[in-house]
Amino acid sequence: MRLPSSVAGLALLALSSGAAFAQAAYPLAFDNCGFTVDLGAAPKRVVTIKSTATEMLLALGLEDRIVGIAFQDGPAPEPWSATAANLQVLSDKLPSQEVVLEVEPDFVYGGWESNFAADGAGERATLAGLGVNTYVSPAACRSIKPAKLTFDELFDEIAEVGLIFEATTAADTLIAAQKAELAAIAPDTRGLTALWYSSGTKAPYVGAGSNAPAMIMEALGLNNIMSGVDDGWVAASWEAVVDANPDVIVLVDATWNSAEQKKKLLAENPITSQLNAVVNERYLILPFPASEAGVRNVGATADMAAQLAALSF
Incomplete structure (x- = not known):
């Protein structure tokens, strides 16, 4: 299971295959794509960039934390479509730092590390200096090459996001449901x-x-x-x-x-x-x-x- 390399004030459940993160005790610090994220409290005002980031929060029931979305790759499916339709769209493409800051976020969740560029949503260090924390989907890291993606790594991201937002119960439930659905898939045996x-x-x-x-x-x-x-x-x-x-x-x-x-x-x-x-x-x-x-x-x-x-x- 992938864990943050440095975590302050965090109690963990016993680590075993599929174990969930325990509730966070803030302040919380961890490494994300080679960048240290320091959180004093669970994010309350979040901008999501790319569909993967938006849908992760919707799947965890955190739509009330989202103050703006941008660069969506397509409409959200059921059961999130109605909720997603009511979210404020900041930009159809990659938003500028100015556009992001207009909604006064305390956290920006990017689906790709390249979202955080000077000519995009802003560099991560610059945003941190303005009091805005950032997070990149680990599979989309480029500063540090991610390991070959597995479903377990994907479940780890769900658990980590649940930890950050103090939504570990929702994360555990989602992971369990997805593991059950995945286990029911029989691989094709025709050698195609x-x-x-x-x-x-x-x-x-x-x-x-x-x-x-x-x-x-x-x-x-x-x-x-x-x-x-x-x-x-x-x-x-x-x-x-x-x-x-x-x-x-x-x-x-x-x-x-x-x-x-x-x-x-x-x-x-x-x-x-x-x-x-x-x-x-x-x-x-x-x-x-x-x-x-x-x-x-x-x-x-x-x-x-x-x-x-x-x-x-």
Whole structure:
């Protein structure tokens, strides 16, 4: 289980597989992506950047803490859609530091470390100097390369966020439910190969061997044709895809590059039109917000397992 490297005033439950964090005793200090976060109390006014951050707080019942959202990757699903629709949208893209500070947050939760840049929401040290703490989804760290993502690491993030917001009971409940749903997924045993097609036209941007795409495909029993690349995603070539001739293609359905657009491109591109997966339309589809590390990964995996079981070979 991943623990903060330095924690002040924190009592922990006995550590075992799947153990939850105990209630925090503030002040609380811990390392996040190589940056020390010092919290005097649980955050009360939070800006969330990216869907993964917003949906994490919604899943823990913390919508009353959110004072603004930005850079959302798509609409929130049930049962959070109505609640999410009432949240204040600060920007459709990455917000500036000025826009973030206008809502007087005490905490900014970013789905990617790159959200915290001088020309974005503000550098983490600068925000800390202004009394605004920050947190990055650990799987999205870049200052320190994260280990290959597993569902246990994902559950650790849920537990850590529950700890930060004094919502450990909600976090424990969510983790238990997701573990049960994950355990019910039977990996496919047909030895199928797969391509995770995230975006791109001239060259495909695909899921590689160390982040959410790899984690989900392994749970499904699929052999990722790009698993040998030690990265979350990578720019590949259509020639490499054709050489691998995957049995199945995972299509990420994004508002700016839909699954239907991807199907059309694959069918019309002379290089890819003769792929077995394209000819036989062997596709698995998931929404973009569920393709990055977050609370939707388990549900997306279960849905894709059902899609996979329905494919004919």
